[in-house]
Amino acid sequence: MKKSLKALALLAAGACVMGALSGCGGSKKSENADVIKVGGLLEMTGGSASFGISSKNAIDLVFKEINTKGVLGGKKLELVVADTKSEASEATNGMQKLLSQDKVVAVIGPNQSSAVIASGAINNGMKVLDITPMGTNPDVTVDPKTGKTREHSFRACFIDPFQGTVMANYVYKDLGIRKAAIYIDNTSDYAKGLAAFFKENFVKNGGSVVAEEAYLQKDTDFKSTLTKIKAADPDFIYIPGYYQEVGLIVKQAREIGLNVPMAGGDGWDSSKLPEIAGKAALNNTFFTNLYSPDDTSELNKKFVAEYQKAYNTKPDVFAALAYDCALLVAKAIEDAQSTEPAKISAAMAKIKGFKGVSGEVTFNEQHNPIKSAVIIEHKDGVQTFKSKVNP
Amino acid sequence: MDTFFGQLCQQLINGISLGSIYALIALGYTMIYGIIKLINFAHGDIYMLGAYLGFFATTALGLSFFPAIIFAMVGAALAGIIIERVAYRPMRNAPRIAILITAIGVSFFLEYTMILFVSPQPRTFPSIFAATVYNMGPLVMNSQQLVILISAIILMTVLTYIVNKTKAGKAMRAVSFDADAARLMGIDIDRVISTTFALGSALAAAGGVLVGVYYNSIDPLMGMMPGLKAFVAAVLGGIGIIPGAMIGGIILGVVEALVSGFISSTFRDAAAFAILILILLYKPTGLLGKNVREKV
Numbered sequence: 049m050k051k052s053l054k055a056l057a058l059l060a061a062g063a064c065v066m067g068a069l070s071g072c073g074g075s076k077k078s079e080n081a082d083v084i085k086v087g088g089l090l091e092m093t094g095g096s097a098s099f100g101i102s103s104k105n106a107i108d109l110v111f112k113e114i115n116t117k118g119v120l121g122g123k124k125l126e127l128v129v130a131d132t133k134s135e136a137s138e139a140t141n142g143m144q145k146l147l148s149q150d151k152v153v154a155v156i157g158p159n160q161s162s163a164v165i166a167s168g169a170i171n172n173g174m175k176v177l178d179i180t181p182m183g184t185n186p187d188v189t190v191d192p193k194t195g196k197t198r199e200h201s202f203r204a205c206f207i208d209p210f211q212g213t214v215m216a217n218y219v220y221k222d223l224g225i226r227k228a229a230i231y232i233d234n235t236s237d238y239a240k241g242l243a244a245f246f247k248e249n250f251v252k253n254g255g256s257v258v259a260e261e262a263y264l265q266k267d268t269d270f271k272s273t274l275t276k277i278k279a280a281d282p283d284f285i286y287i288p289g290y291y292q293e294v295g296l297i298v299k300q301a302r303e304i305g306l307n308v309p310m311a312g313g314d315g316w317d318s319s320k321l322p323e324i325a326g327k328a329a330l331n332n333t334f335f336t337n338l339y340s341p342d343d344t345s346e347l348n349k350k351f352v353a354e355y356q357k358a359y360n361t362k363p364d365v366f367a368a369l370a371y372d373c374a375l376l377v378a379k380a381i382e383d384a385q386s387t388e389p390a391k392i393s394a395a396m397a398k399i400k401g402f403k404g405v406s407g408e409v410t411f412n413e414q415h416n417p418i419k420s421a422v423i424i425e426h427k428d429g430v431q432t433f434k435s436k437v438n439p
Numbered sequence: 440m441d442t443f444f445g446q447l448c449q450q451l452i453n454g455i456s457l458g459s460i461y462a463l464i465a466l467g468y469t470m471i472y473g474i475i476k477l478i479n480f481a482h483g484d485i486y487m488l489g490a491y492l493g494f495f496a497t498t499a500l501g502l503s504f505f506p507a508i509i510f511a512m513v514g515a516a517l518a519g520i521i522i523e524r525v526a527y528r529p530m531r532n533a534p535r536i537a538i539l540i541t542a543i544g545v546s547f548f549l550e551y552t553m554i555l556f557v558s559p560q561p562r563t564f565p566s567i568f569a570a571t572v573y574n575m576g577p578l579v580m581n582s583q584q585l586v587i588l589i590s591a592i593i594l595m596t597v598l599t600y601i602v603n604k605t606k607a608g609k610a611m612r613a614v615s616f617d618a619d620a621a622r623l624m625g626i627d628i629d630r631v632i633s634t635t636f637a638l639g640s641a642l643a644a645a646g647g648v649l650v651g652v653y654y655n656s657i658d659p660l661m662g663m664m665p666g667l668k669a670f671v672a673a674v675l676g677g678i679g680i681i682p683g684a685m686i687g688g689i690i691l692g693v694v695e696a697l698v699s700g701f702i703s704s705t706f707r708d709a710a711a712f713a714i715l716i717l718i719l720l721y722k723p724t725g726l727l728g729k730n731v732r733e734k735v
Contacts, residue, residue, distance in 0.1 A: 234705055262705050266664070268654045271453040272699035272707075279446050292561055296654060303572060304449075304579045323563040324656055 084119065084387050086111075086377055087146035087155035088127050089167060089178070094134025099159040103181055103370030104129060105359050107156060109351075110374035119381050132158045132167075139163035143170045143178075152176070153387045154380070156373045159366055161185035164201070172200045176389040177396055179376060181369035182338075184208050189415040200393045202415045204369045204376065204406070208238050211313040211336040212245030212288065214421040214437045218334075219284055220253040222435070223309065227258050229282035231273070231297065233289035234262035242288035242313045258282050263293060270297045271304060278306045290315040295324025302329040311335055317365075317424075317431075327429030334434060339368040339406040340422045342433035351405045365406075372404030407436065445577035450700040451693060456584040456653075458692020459591035463646035464669035465676070465684035466598060467639030473615045473679035474635045476535065480542040481522060482643055483666015484549035487659060489515040489644025490564075490651040491557065497565050504567045508590070508648045512641035519640025520633050528629070546666075553659035561658040564651040587649045594645055595685055598638065602681060607634055615679070664708075671715045677725025686726060 088107055091100030104127075111125045118124055128150045130142030139158050146152045147170065155171055155178040158164055164183035171178040179202040180188060189201045219225040228250055233239040247257055259280035261273050274297070277285065285301070287294055287310055294316055301310065309332045316335035341352050341362045351371060355363040363371070379402065381387065384395035402409040407420035425434040464486050471479045492511035496502045502510060526545050530538040571582040602608040613621040614631045622628050650665075651657045672691045676683025691711060698710040718725060 262703070264705070264708075266660075267704075268650070268656070268661075269453075269457055269695075270704075271457075272450055272696040273704040275446060275449045275453060276700045279442060292656070296656060299655060303581050305572065305574070320561075320563065324561075326566070326655075 082122070083124050083126050084381065085126050085128050085150055085152045086374075087143075087150065087152035087157075088129040089132060089139060089142050089146060089155050089157035089163075090129060091134045091158060091160065091163075092129065092131040094132070096134040096160060098364075099182065099366045100132070100134075100157070102364050102367040103157060103159060103373075106355065106363065106367040106371040107374040109354055109358060110371055110378070114378050119378055120385065120387070125378065128152055132160075132163050134160065134163075136160070136163045136166040139167040140170060143167035147171060147174050147176055153389050154178070154377050154392050156370060156377060157181065159183065159370075161188055164188045164203075168198055168201050172198050174389075175200055175393070177202065177377075177380070177393040179204060179373045179396070181205065181373050182366055186414075197414050200389075202376075202396055202411065204372045204404070204409065204417060205338050206419055206421065207416055208313070209241035209245040211421060212242040212247075212286075213249045214336050214423075215242075215286065215311055215313070215334075216246045216249035216253065216255075218336075218423055218435075218437050219286075219309075219311065220250060220255050222437075223284070225284040225309070226255050227282050228255055228284045228286055229259040229261070229277045229280060230257055230286045231259075231261045231263065231277065231289075232287070233265060233293060235265045236289065238313075238315065239288045239290075243286065246286050246288070263289075263297075265290075265293065267293060268296060270300050274301050274304055274306055278304060282308060284308055285310045286312065288313045288315065291318040291321045292324070295321050298325040298333060299329050302326075307332070309333065314338065314365075322426070322429030330426040330429055333426050334423050336421045336437075337365065337424055338421065339365045340424055340431075340433045341368075343405070343422060343436065344433070345405070345436075347403060348405045368406045372406050372409065375404060376402060376409065408438075442577075446700065447697075449578055450696045452578065452580055452584065453700075454693035454696030455689060456587050456692070457696060458672075458689035459588055460646045460650055460688075461665065461669050461672045461691050462685045462688025463591055463594065463642050463649075464665055465672040465688045466595070466681065467643045468669055468673040469676070469678055469681060469684040470611075470635050470639045472673070473681075474611060474632060475527070475531070477527065477538055477542060478670065478678075479639075480539070480666065480670075481545035481549060482639070483662030483664075483669065484546050484553075485515050485519060485522075485640045485662070486643040486647040486650075486665060487553065487657070487662035488518055488549060489640075489647030490657040490661065491553065491562075491647075491659075492644060493648030493651050494562055494564055494657060497567055504586075504652070507567070508645055511644040511648045515644030515647075516637035516641040519636040523633060523636040528632075550659055550662070557659060559659060561656050564655050564657055566655070567652055583653050587653055590645065590649060594642060598642065599681065601638070607631070611635055668711055671711055674725055675714060675718050677728035680725065680727050683725055683727040690726075 088104055090103050091097055107127055111127055115124045130146050132139035132142055146155055159182040161183040164180045165187055177200050181204050183203050184205055184207055186207050188203055190197055230243050232243045259277045287297055294312055311334040314337045317337055322330055380392045380396040384391040397411055400410045409417040409419050412418055420436050420438045422436050423434040424431050467482050471477055489511045492514040493507050496507035496510040522545055526541055530541055573580050610626050610631045613626055614628055618628055672687035673684050676687030694710055695707050699707045
């Protein structure tokens with residue numbers, strides 16, 4: 049009996065979706081005309097709960113501030129949270145609930161690429177905007193089968209390979225480096241993507257890549273390869289891997305007397321890195337990241353101060369990018385002068401030169417923001433903000 | 440030419456220090472095989488256990504390097520004895536394949552029990568002594584590499600002495616030669632086997648602590664690859680033959696370093712296992728293997 053009830057409910061839900069897909073979604077009036085509901089599809093529990101909680105904290109801050117004035121002439125923004133439980137399947141359910149029960153006008157989240165891709169089918173079907181703070185996988189905004197941009201999917205972060213471009217420009221132009229070696233994690237698409245973009249842009253700038261080597265995840269001995277790299281005499285080594293191996297590579301490189309600068313991507317962002325590599329060995333190493341709480345822009349200083357006051361901790365990258373997402377949604381609603389979801393999406397796509405805490409955002413035709421990245425330097429084991437690089 | 444020669448020497452240094460660790464693990468493999476014809480696949484995990492015992496000794500008990508390594512060796516020796524008593528002894532007369540599968544089971548048991556207790560997160564080994572770097576012309580060597588090498592040589596010498604000059608060693612050789620005859624001569628076979636497991640495990644644990652100090656990072660699955668590599672080293676030298684394990688370990692380490700250094704690091708593991716296949720095809724008894732073998 050219970051089972052058949054469940055099946056019936058599923059059928060009904062399915063019918064709802066079908067109805068929406070075919071464009072006759074029924075009445076979409078909100079009960080209270082003065083409140084605009086925005087969905088927060090976030091990881092509130094499960095393995096990645098810290099992502100979602102940081103994001104929610106930041107969105108709450110934005111909405112509280114905006115609601116002192118209101119949007120569209122005094123209407124209040126209300127955040128309706130649905131928990132993804134850090135799973136892609138739950139994200140789909142949550143999206144379903146936000147769109148069909150809560151009738152939100154736009155959705156922020158989730159942070160995990162797999163969850164954004166899974167729930168993306170639903171919000172695009174129902175033509176409601178979704179913007180993810182940290183979904184970095186290229187497929188989030190572009191359908192890999194057709195190569196077409198998903199009309200209602202956006203992100204506030206840049207896609208992974210972009211970090212390679214930024215680092216290539218930084219070391220060539222700011223550090224004056226001409227001979228680089230690349231040492232990649234051969235088991236990770238993330239690392240390969242970063243390395244490919246680094247190489248392309250570094251060579252385009254006029255530099256030369258004197259050695260290209262690879263390692264595998266869980267390797268522990270890198271000395272032989274590093275000796276080989278040392279023989280090629282590079283001025284710089286690009287290591288776009290994860291902190292576990294990177295730590296050992298940096299340590300062993302210094303041990304064999306390879307003292308050139310080294311750099312990588314946000315896979316380096318861990319408090320474990322100084323422990324593994326040793327603080328002294330980490331000097332003269334850099335990595336690109338999406339955001340640094342030490343960024344010196346006025347906007348960011350204000351955000352960090354507010355966040356610290358409200359939650360008694362420094363904002364992380366998930367908070368910063370969700371903060372920008374919330375501001376972007378509010379701006380898109382204002383620009384559209386409407387709460388009609390399709391119009392909000394259209395307005396979002398047109399946003400140019402938006403100033404957020406994580407940098408300036410202009411969406412390209414793939415709905416990926418063209419934005420600046422931060423370079424972080426290790427000084428005696430402490431991450432310090434070095435500079436902000438524009439694309 | 441100079442740079443090529445310099446690089447070659449540097450890679451030899453890298454290879455020998457890596458190889459001496461393989462040798463330490465391979466010794467345990469070879470001893471246990473020599474005495475009960477068992478390829479103890481849990482051996483790599485004893486090495487992991489040793490690394491964690493060393494970690495515990497240095498962080499929680501605050502011991503320095505030498506006491507820590509002894510603590511780990513004693514702990515692992517006990518673990519080896521217990522594993523033999525609980526898992527292998529009841530299988531003593533079972534078919535070879537059953538006991539081999541038991542060994543794989545013990546290996547998984549150790550790995551995932553450790554994950555349960557210490558979490559799969561890698562731990563950072565405290566730096567017990569600073570790595571002083573010695574420059575010899577173009578060559579670079581650090582004190583940790585030296586410590587690994589010296590410790591490995593000392594341990595191997597001690598082992599050779601025990602096996603060849605002591606009564607216990609004589610008993611081990613006798614059991615390995617012919618267990619039934621040894622029993623007839625009044626040798627307590629169970630005790631000899633326990634001793635062998637204890638010795639082999641202690642050596643693996645020493646390897647684990649040395650690796651922890653050298654690479655600075657340990658995790659519950661760290662024993663898988665080195666365990667397999669040490670197995671290759673043991674087969675390469677001739678499984679069951681003690682000097683063979685030492686030579687096999689060093690050769691394997693050097694080959695890996697040369698392959699990463701002069702060809703490509705991604706071929707390194709392939710080269711190690713290609714050696715296994717070649718040896719099995721052309722000289723299954725290993726480099727030092729003869730028709731009449733002295734086994735322990």
